[in-house]
Amino acid sequence: MRRFLVLALAIAAVSAGGAHANGSPYSPGLVYGWSGVGAQGSGVRFVAFGMPKSTIVAAVRARDGQVLQSKVVRGFYGVPLVTYDGTSGGLSGEGTSLALASYGPYPGQAGKTRFVLLSTRTLGVLRQVVLPGSWSYDAISPDGSMLYLVEHIAGGSNPRYRVRSYDLNARRLIPGAIVDRLENESVMDGQPVTRATSSDGRWAYTLYARDKHEPFVHALDTVRREAFCIDASSSRPNEADGAAASTCRCPLNAVGDSERQAAGCDRHPFVRAAAWLDASTRRRIVRNLVRTRRVEGVHPVRSRSHRPSAVKRRSR
């Protein structure tokens, strides 16, 4: 049942994009035209128009639809989609950098994937990143210095991948995957369903649906290069919740500040994640919040009882 839901979700998301989004067999794909990606608070959205050998990137004012500026970038790029509900990404939290992505080869096949980082002020190219293999965009740090990419190892209905980080200042891929240290499993599986990003752009909370396991929330700290996986079913491990999470198309809500963050889905109350800094250790703690009525704020308990051992774990 869940396999069907995951597949249906992926297919529906791709077809929902219509002329705007071109689906990928292994990732949410890219979007051309349509909503592009919007800068929080700035009222500007960035839209890509892919052409055979080049891409036009335009900054569109949301208030009146005027194109404030545009630029031609060599290569075929689009605004990256990060989840199958059509959430787009690419814009740094500070709003200064925009990452566009190309399509790569099918996982396991030869080829390269390209990314380009643009200045949102001039739309000029800041960096170009070319990686052998199959990659897709995942996130970017608020200051635009670190790019988080998904390295696709296997495609199909149950894709396997790992999250990697690319240092844009040093122009190098950082060895090793971004993993939940407590879990220490670098290879992940599942389909990204929906995402919420903290207001400062630091935290990316992504709800993943999986073929034979419970959904989980992947909380990525894009500043500290840390990730946490939280099982959505840790409180209610039943089939109905798993299926509901798989079809959850409602956006996660992210609230909080730099010290405290939470993300959740109002319609599916078991999909909750919260992160906060432990006052004594300054270590970021992530755990799930269950059965809260609404994500209206985070009320962290900054006691030692909330050590990493309290973090709800994703069972495998």
Next chain:
Amino acid sequence: MKKLVVLAIAAIAASSAAGAAAQKGGGGPLSVLLGGQGVASPDGKVRYVALTTGRQTIVSVVRVRGGQVDRWRLLPGYFGVPVISLDGATAGVSHDGKKLVLATSAGGTTTEFAVIDTTTLKLRRIMLRGLWSFDAIAPDASTLYFVQYSGPGSNAAYSVRAFDLQANRMLSRPVVDRDIGAGLMRGWAVTRTTSSEGRWAYTLYAKQKGKPFVHALDTANRKAYCIDLPLALGQPEQMQLRLRLRADRMLDVRNGRYMVATVDTRSFVVHRH
């Protein structure tokens, strides 16, 4: 006395310069607009914006509220939204909303226009020999109006020509004020206003030596009337004039905050203030 007048558009003959100027909000006829405001649909819900690489053009349909790009299409060639007056006003959408006209930035031996179905974004090309610019479109898009220039340069004379879109042919006779008869005009198109039903295009022209006039083009019936304005203004002052069409069909001519004349668009009688 009504007179079909003098003088061509300022020195915008160089196409690339004109294009660049248009992008910055300057330009005028003979230039096209890339990006920016594009041209809004009659219902004001979307705007059509052209973006180009030089060899290819993206025509995009952008929602005015929200800025989402609903649809877009790649066209071979260099096209932009026509700028029809020196104040940067753009045009090109028929009042029924079904057709959009894009233009090349004039300056070569030929001028090309793209007529686009706004529903399907299908393209139809019109290639004209010589120097032309877009002027207006009939409310039902049956007729396109182009300005044909006698040559490049700021002093070129021009005439308004009608193109039958259904018959796909240019009408042999220019669209002229029959009371005057002359086909050639001179002057700078400063500003334009269009009647609410899209039928009348009122364009105010400035003249280097003489008084400004309003060119009233009946786009539904292929007729034109020239209305001289009794205003003793130098060319720089004429360039500051603006038009506003009131609900009672009176056309106000304003100079900044001051109304300097009113034209009754039914009788073409001018009242000086």
